Amino acid sequence: MSQAESAQPVAEAAEIAPIAQSNVELLRQLEARGFSVDERAAVQRAYEMILSVNACHYRCSGRTLVDHLVGTTSVVASLGADPEWVVASLLHAVYVHGDFGTLRKRPGAAQRARVRALAGERAEAIVMRYSHMYWGRSAVPELRRALPTFGRLDREALLIRLADQLDIYGTREALYYNSLAQRRAFARDLGPTVVEMAAETGYPALAAALERAYADVLDSPVPAALVEPAWRDAYVLPASYRTRTAVALYRTVRARLWAWTGR
Amino acid sequence: MTAGARAASVARLPQTPVQLYERLQAHGMDEAEMRRIRAACAVAVRLFAGAVQRCGRAQVQHCVGVAGGLLEHGAPADLIAAGLVHSAYLRGDFGAWRVLRSQRRAWLRAQLGERVEELVFAVDQLPWSPAAVRELPRRFETLNDLGRAAVWLRLCDELDGIASGGLDYDADAEQRHRELDEKLPALLELATRLGRPALGEAIARSAGERSHVPPALRFRGGWLLPPESAALRLDARLARGLAAAARRWRGAHGS
Numbered sequence A: 001m002s003q004a005e006s007a008q009p010v011a012e013a014a015e016i017a018p019i020a021q022s023n024v025e026l027l028r029q030l031e032a033r034g035f036s037v038d039e040r041a042a043v044q045r046a047y048e049m050i051l052s053v054n055a056c057h058y059r060c061s062g063r064t065l066v067d068h069l070v071g072t073t074s075v076v077a078s079l080g081a082d083p084e085w086v087v088a089s090l091l092h093a094v095y096v097h098g099d100f101g102t103l104r105k106r107p108g109a110a111q112r113a114r115v116r117a118l119a120g121e122r123a124e125a126i127v128m129r130y131s132h133m134y135w136g137r138s139a140v141p142e143l144r145r146a147l148p149t150f151g152r153l154d155r156e157a158l159l160i161r162l163a164d165q166l167d168i169y170g171t172r173e174a175l176y177y178n179s180l181a182q183r184r185a186f187a188r189d190l191g192p193t194v195v196e197m198a199a200e201t202g203y204p205a206l207a208a209a210l211e212r213a214y215a216d217v218l219d220s221p222v223p224a225a226l227v228e229p230a231w232r233d234a235y236v237l238p239a240s241y242r243t244r245t246a247v248a249l250y251r252t253v254r255a256r257l258w259a260w261t262g263r
Numbered sequence B: 001m002t003a004g005a006r007a008a009s010v011a012r013l014p015q016t017p018v019q020l021y022e023r024l025q026a027h028g029m030d031e032a033e034m035r036r037i038r039a040a041c042a043v044a045v046r047l048f049a050g051a052v053q054r055c056g057r058a059q060v061q062h063c064v065g066v067a068g069g070l071l072e073h074g075a076p077a078d079l080i081a082a083g084l085v086h087s088a089y090l091r092g093d094f095g096a097w098r099v100l101r102s103q104r105r106a107w108l109r110a111q112l113g114e115r116v117e118e119l120v121f122a123v124d125q126l127p128w129s130p131a132a133v134r135e136l137p138r139r140f141e142t143l144n145d146l147g148r149a150a151v152w153l154r155l156c157d158e159l160d161g162i163a164s165g166g167l168d169y170d171a172d173a174e175q176r177h178r179e180l181d182e183k184l185p186a187l188l189e190l191a192t193r194l195g196r197p198a199l200g201e202a203i204a205r206s207a208g209e210r211s212h213v214p215p216a217l218r219f220r221g222g223w224l225l226p227p228e229s230a231a232l233r234l235d236a237r238l239a240r241g242l243a244a245a246a247r248r249w250r251g252a253h254g255s
Helices: A023-032 A038-053 A066-078 A082-088 A108-118 A121-132 A139-147 A152-170 A180-189 A193-202 A204-219 A245-261 B003-008 B017-026 B031-049 B059-072 B077-084 B101-112 B114-125 B130-142 B144-161 B175-191 B197-208 B235-252
Strands: A242-245 B230-232
Touching: A023 A066, A023 B197, A038 A108, A066 A082, A066 A152, A082 A108, A082 A121, A082 A152, A082 A204, A082 B144, A108 A121, A108 A180, A121 A152, A139 A152, A139 A193, A139 B114, A152 A180, A152 A193, A152 A204, A180 A193, A180 A204, A193 A204, A242 A245, A245 B130, B017 B059, B031 B059, B031 B077, B031 B101, B059 B077, B059 B144, B059 B197, B077 B114, B077 B144, B101 B114, B130 B144, B130 B175, B130 B230, B144 B197, B175 B197, B230 B235
Parallel strands: none
Antiparallel strands: A242 B230
16 A cells, blocks of 8 residues: 555644634634645635534534534544545544535435535545444444555545544543433443544544543543533524424434334 | 643533532522532523524523523622523523513513513523624613612623634624624623623633634524424414414514
8 A cells, every 4th residue: 555545744833732622713723734725715615615514503502513523624624634534533423423505414416516516526435434434342443453454535434533532532522411321331442442543543632632632531530510411413593493394304204214114 | 822731721601500509509609509400400491492503502501501600700689680581581491482572571580480480581681792892881880789680690601602713603703703702892891880890801712712724614403492202282282373474463463
């Protein structure tokens, strides 16, 4: 495998930078890393796209999904990522959680063309690979086993996933989830595997940061006042808005069918 | 200020509820107060769902920044909770038929209590154009406790706008910088008169760190971004049409 195909780190920072929590903080971080105005403008355009499809998506911690996408991108930028990879990081959940106004959630040709036109072929391909990279208790060991066979795009998609983990645990957001017990179980049982994957892909600073973050979430107490009553991940529509009739009807029918078929 | 130094100064004020929660604990806030502030976060999410600032930050992020500024500068829990929903009457979406001020006040009172609502209303009633801010130190002694709390909150509102870099990334950054220059001496004097010199210093320091951001990097999106599968409710459309007609009628009849 050539250097270009292997996605070896170009200039990973010795320490992962403080994780940006807004578009402005991210753009400043990229400026500090030497991104040109045109490269930052491409990131800003990607940010405008995620706002248009994700602005109303809130996580159970109270944080917006957009904050999490920005945080993940900030970690990827600390790995020395090039502009296309950074844009892909910002768009990484667009096929999983993006609301394109279509009936089906799965990305169709029109959505993929829209992302490709904005982000370019490579970035879109990374996002697509990320969307198909299942992440769960059974999947993490399998991903680690498959890691030596990964090409560049798969590695970049995987590293976005690892950055996503660092954003969730490194910002301590996991502590305020309604699923804290599951998150802690993941950190305890699978955290070491995730850390090893970061090290094996050639990113020791990311591995060290993940190790610290998992340990921190395992150890830290959380006041009940900040987690009760539990919140859920949700689309929160502005009060004057409603889901369009066709979409609402489709979702209702689909939910009934799933219930009926036992899915 | 170099890009590296600006990047290093990120997150001086919290930008997410999680960062705010962490700071509440670091300040040793008691459980009952934290519970009220978390409830205010939930109300902010409902009122400002899909709302973004002119720099592209979510409105909720700005509100968290304001609350964080208040926390850092010694405000009580009620005022911090008010900071989270301070722009409710200006920008909050209360739904199609909660159009009257009295209805909106009653709703917010039911959610967050009388004191927090009074503070939010006082902020809404405080004139805050550059000319009004310049005038404010002269009439500071006439302000009651609510008025002074509203000034305190407004100063933290300004602090978040500047310290977050939001002003620099505003589509109309030059105008926003001019307005800040016009009112900056008054802001600093107000902080001193409130007995919060550290707040004034933070505003002055952040104002000195402003930078010119190329227009290509400034945010160009709208201020409300509902999901693409959402549409304005029919009753909201009707209510807005009626409100617009009433405004036209008042304009035509000079009342």
